[in-house]
Amino acid sequence: MEPIKFWEFTGNVCAGLGYERPRIKVPAVAVLPVAHAIQWAYNLLGTYGMKLPVLIPSRIRLLSGNRSFSCAKAHERLGYTPIVSLEDGLKRTIESFSHLNAENQPKRDGPSKASLYLGNGRVADTLLWKDTKKTLIVLLVLMGIYYSFISSNSTIITATSKLLLMAAIFLFVHGRLPEKIFGYKIEKIHPSDFYWTEKKSYQVAHVLASFWNVGINILESLCKGKDWLVFLKVVLSLLIIGFIGTISLHSLFVMGVPTTFLGFYLYEWNEEALDGLVSDALSYGYKLKSQIIHKVTGPKLD
Known part of the structure; x- marks a missing residue:
């Protein structure tokens, strides 16, 4: 029997069950900090009923190990010869787990939560990689903004003027383009796209007033x-704002853009696990908040 690598074996199992083979490879070094954070949350919230997460350091090390399955040593020392080939054994195994087949899994009805959170429109299609072409264009634009304005350490006025200059050049050139180039239709930008309707203006004003x-x-x-809870919320909010204010625009852009594009994409594929983790964290937070309020305000006297 020929040796087979772990991920090749896993890919064959996925394909046999009707799932797509793993294509995206994320370095273990990048995932381990997240796994350690999840493990820490589980150690903290496990006593409150939190289930063991899938993404933990031990499993990351197990999956990232460079190894192959081989029975060469058993053949050499024991004279073992497999009766069933790897292909036949894999086929029989997959048939015995037919209930895990992709065709037998419940289908999702309607859009995902991540798509709903993002408005289920163009923003959702871009951040969730529904329209790969549009997502790549947005990423290229963001890279251009980063290298032109943020990494150059320009002032706000200089960066804004450069951005407006690029926008003006783009709009002018785009307006002079023909309706079709090499058979591809060029979608024109109508001036009305920049106007705010009365309804939208009212909504913005209503939000600001609220x-x-x-x-x-x-x-x-x-x-x-008198309200200690409001006081604690204000203090915590101001501390968070103060912390964010210490982060430079460069760091905020470098951390924020990848987190936004990857975060919503990963959330869409792991909604149940992440929702359960957030629910457990909120449950623990509510209990901790009650304990703090009880200690601060003291027991009520009749």
């Missing part, structure tokens, strides 16, 4: 000095 009223209500609550 935020303003929420801020006024928070200030009013702080002035009374």
